[in-house]
Amino acid sequence: AQKITQTQPGMFVQEKEAVTLDCTYDTSDPSYGLFWYKQPSSGEMIFLIYQGSYDQQNATEGRYSLNFQKARKSANLVISASQLGDSAMYFCAMRITTSGTYKYIFGTGTRLKVLA
Amino acid sequence: DADVTQTPRNRITKTGKRIMLECSQTKGHDRMYWYRQDPGLGLRLIYYSFDVKDINKGEISDGYSVSRQAQAKFSLSLESAIPNQTALYFCATSDGILNEQFFGPGTRLTVL
Numbered sequence: 001a002q003k004i005t006q007t008q009p010g011m012f013v014q015e016k017e018a019v020t021l022d023c024t025y026d027t028s029d030p031s032y033g034l035f036w037y038k039q040p041s042s043g044e045m046i047f048l049i050y051q052g053s054y055d056q057q058n059a060t061e062g063r064y065s066l067n068f069q070k071a072r073k074s075a076n077l078v079i080s081a082s083q084l085g086d087s088a089m090y091f092c093a094m095r096i097t098t099s100g101t102y103k104y105i106f107g108t109g110t111r112l113k114v115l116a
Numbered sequence: 117d118a119d120v121t122q123t124p125r126n127r128i129t130k131t132g133k134r135i136m137l138e139c140s141q142t143k144g145h146d147r148m149y150w151y152r153q154d155p156g157l158g159l160r161l162i163y164y165s166f167d168v169k170d171i172n173k174g175e176i177s178d179g180y181s182v183s184r185q186a187q188a189k190f191s192l193s194l195e196s197a198i199p200n201q202t203a204l205y206f207c208a209t210s211d212g213i214l215n216e217q218f219f220g221p222g223t224r225l226t227v228l
Contacts, residue, residue, distance in 0.1 A: 091159065106159040109158050
């Protein structure tokens with residue numbers, strides 16, 4: 001079954017510290033993509049980072065990095081030097097190929113609260 | 117100006133009413149998607165379209181229909197709204213080259 005699992009409904013982190021948000025995935029497709037999105041309280045979905053299944057190196061975008069462990073089927077998001085503005089809901093998502101077309105599957109999200 | 121817009125942003129309606137949610141994009145993307153978001157369930161795909169003549173059902177298409185009027189426009193209809201369709205609805209676009217999806221601001225729909 002094609003699935004994304006985020007096991008942390010909520011997390012706290014102290015400002016300026018690093019935090020890791022967990023994501024595991026399940027797919028039989030050899031080619032897939034993994035994404036992280038941020039949803040602040042205002043509701044919009046903001047793209048953060050992408051990792052392709054064939055990418056050799058872990059993706060990085062500023063303070064965001066994706067710890068991709070293919071054998072473990074995990075794609076954890078690491079936020080370095082947390083800021084108060086990082087408080088939001090975070091979704092892990094997977095793009096898969098089904099019958100020759102792409103689909104996107106989202107996890108249930110992790111709510112991150114950054115403490116001053 | 118926003119690249120992906122949704123109208124209305126908020127809507128309250130009654131059971132049995134027909135509702136249309138509209139999505140427009142200026143990104144020039146071929147692919148468009150409709151999702152609903154419920155607390156604790158993340159985003160679930162309702163329908164998606166890879167071009168004007170291509171419409172595909174997603175994970176939870178029952179009770180919904182869509183229309184791709186043009187490359188830039190993708191509408192979601194609830195023919196006879198029911199209370200469990202109360203949710204936050206997102207439209208998204210993507211192209212075949214870049215990998216991310218670009219989301220609209222969402223439409224909060226309440227069915228009484």
